[in-house]
Amino acid sequence: MKPKLKKANVAHADMTPMLDVVFILLIFFVVTASFIHEKGLLPRRAEGPPVPPVELAPNLTFELLHDYRIRHAGRLIDVWSAQALIKRFHVEHTDRPISIRLLEGAKHGTLVRMIDVARQSGVPARQIVVL
Secondary structure (H helix, E strand, O other): OOOOOOOOOOOOOOOHHHHHHHHHHHHHHHHHHHHOOOOOOOOOOOOOOOOOOOOOOOOEEEEEOOOOOEEEOOEEEOHHHHHHHHHHHHHHOOOOOEEEEEOOOOOHHHHHHHHHHHHHOOOOHHHEEEO
8 A cells, every 4th residue: 555645734825915015005105295295495586687797806827738838828937937926916816716727738747836836825725726
């Protein structure tokens, strides 16, 4: 006689109640999200005639060229002349920035030297603008 094989008890998970809960939560979030109406900031426009723009003092701008040269106001200058210009400008306009514009191929050493000259002249780091 053959021995009878016993069938193992296998538990099956019923996923129906969990799916019901998920769909109920989904419907709840969709319904509540559709009623939320956020208000943004509304700009208040100035009334009256427009205000004319304020004339600002010109910045002191230097251009660094590819061959270690410095140009200011269309003429070539050296580092010592730049230092004198920066000192005079900073005394007259303590709140105006010093602009250093790098042209294509400008050398990093020239930029560092100009920043050092500006810092030695008393210009704070936040007023040195590299373009």
